[in-house]
Amino acid sequence: MKRRGANLSIFGSFLFFALIAIVVTVAMFIFGYVNKKTDGDRTVIAVVMLLVIVFLSLLCTIGDLIRRRKTVDKPVEQILDATERIAAGDFSVRLPIMREYGKYNQYDCIMDNLNTMAEALRKSEVLKTDFISDVSHELKTPLTVIHSYATLLREEKDEQKREKYTVAVAEAASRLSVLIGNILQLNKLENQSVLPEKTVVKLDEKLAEVILTFEERIERKKVEFICDLQENIRVFTVESYLEIIFNNLVSNAVKFTNEGGRVEVKLKKEDENVVVTVKDTGVGISPEVGARIFDKFYQGDASHAKEGNGLGLALVKRAIDVLGGEISVQSKLGEGSTFTVKLKEVAPSEIG
Ligand SMILES: Nc1ncnc2c1ncn2[C@@H]1O[C@H](COP(=O)(O)OP(=O)(O)O)[C@@H](O)[C@H]1O
Ligand SMILES: [Mg+2]
Numbered sequence: 001m002k003r004r005g006a007n008l009s010i011f012g013s014f015l016f017f018a019l020i021a022i023v024v025t026v027a028m029f030i031f032g033y034v035n036k037k038t039d040g041d042r043t044v045i046a047v048v049m050l051l052v053i054v055f056l057s058l059l060c061t062i063g064d065l066i067r068r069r070k071t072v073d074k075p076v077e078q079i080l081d082a083t084e085r086i087a088a089g090d091f092s093v094r095l096p097i098m099r100e101y102g103k104y105n106q107y108d109c110i111m112d113n114l115n116t117m118a119e120a121l122r123k124s125e126v127l128k129t130d131f132i133s134d135v136s137h138e139l140k141t142p143l144t145v146i147h148s149y150a151t152l153l154r155e156e157k158d159e160q161k162r163e164k165y166t167v168a169v170a171e172a173a174s175r176l177s178v179l180i181g182n183i184l185q186l187n188k189l190e191n192q193s194v195l196p197e198k199t200v201v202k203l204d205e206k207l208a209e210v211i212l213t214f215e216e217r218i219e220r221k222k223v224e225f226i227c228d229l230q231e232n233i234r235v236f237t238v239e240s241y242l243e244i245i246f247n248n249l250v251s252n253a254v255k256f257t258n259e260g261g262r263v264e265v266k267l268k269k270e271d272e273n274v275v276v277t278v279k280d281t282g283v284g285i286s287p288e289v290g291a292r293i294f295d296k297f298y299q300g301d302a303s304h305a306k307e308g309n310g311l312g313l314a315l316v317k318r319a320i321d322v323l324g325g326e327i328s329v330q331s332k333l334g335e336g337s338t339f340t341v342k343l344k345e346v347a348p349s350e351i352g
Helices: 006-037 041-088 108-153 159-191 204-213 215-221 237-255 301-308 312-323
Strands: 197-201 224-229 234-235 262-270 273-280 326-333 336-345
Touching: 006 041, 041 108, 041 237, 108 159, 159 262, 159 312, 197 204, 197 237, 204 224, 204 234, 204 262, 204 273, 215 237, 234 336, 237 262, 237 273, 237 312, 237 336, 312 336
Parallel strands: 224 262
Antiparallel strands: 197 234, 262 273, 273 336, 326 336
């Protein structure tokens, strides 16, 4: 459990008790002394005791005031000041942990938590601005292409050239549309507080359906395709997320495999898990690139940069995280890569 810090009010109550005990004891001693000296003169005793009690109470009150200023008012002021700055958007605020009386108390704990919150907000602010600048950069490239070819098209009379420019505009527009589609998907995956409805999906059939959409590309690229799918495997999941995951993995495998290479998709059961492997004999991934492939907009292979936008694996990772699955990669540069996805198999009780 996270430590909560020593309770200052318990400490304050003990102090209050000790002060009362001291005041009463001292007053009793003085009473005894005055009583003896004045042979029981009540008026003198009353006046002296009144003065003594007023003086001692004043002394204790001033002492307690000084203590409170240091241990309560000062941290509360600092906390108020920090919350005002955070509310105004300044996430660089950091509060000093003071450890009054050598102890980590509840104010220190609040300050610690505020520091953690401010750091988290600062990080998410950095991520947001980075994301906006990445998106703007990615949007700019196809937009520039569309703008310049559209301008050329207006003046060009040669039919062949016009055809070439039209194709370029159409390709850039389609890249733009894929990019925006991916950004919207990512935004949905990251901000969805309620998961879309889960259904029981026959994974072998879903995989076959996904693979079929790549048939033409596989044939065009002359890549050998091996498909080994164990039948009747069901998962209780969000079907559209499965499409995101396997579309991107198969698309990458085909894209990063050169002519004459091989792509293999396998589905099998392993204990309560369902394991899908997408293996290729493509360009492979170096450990440095491998460490970043799930980052948004990261593209490790410059020669294929135009065919994607670096959001594919970011989407895959988030979809798998939301579904509670696992993904791992094994790869060797120049030899190929294997992406392994583990999902939970549906329990018979979950099938309606
Ligand atoms: N099967 C693969 N073989 C080699 N490299 C891969 C493979 N899959 C992904 N990568 C690397 O991971 C990067 C990120 O992948 P992804 O997010 O799908 O972006 P994109 O496909 O748009 O480049 C790729 O640019 C590439 O460097
Ligand atoms: Mg991709």
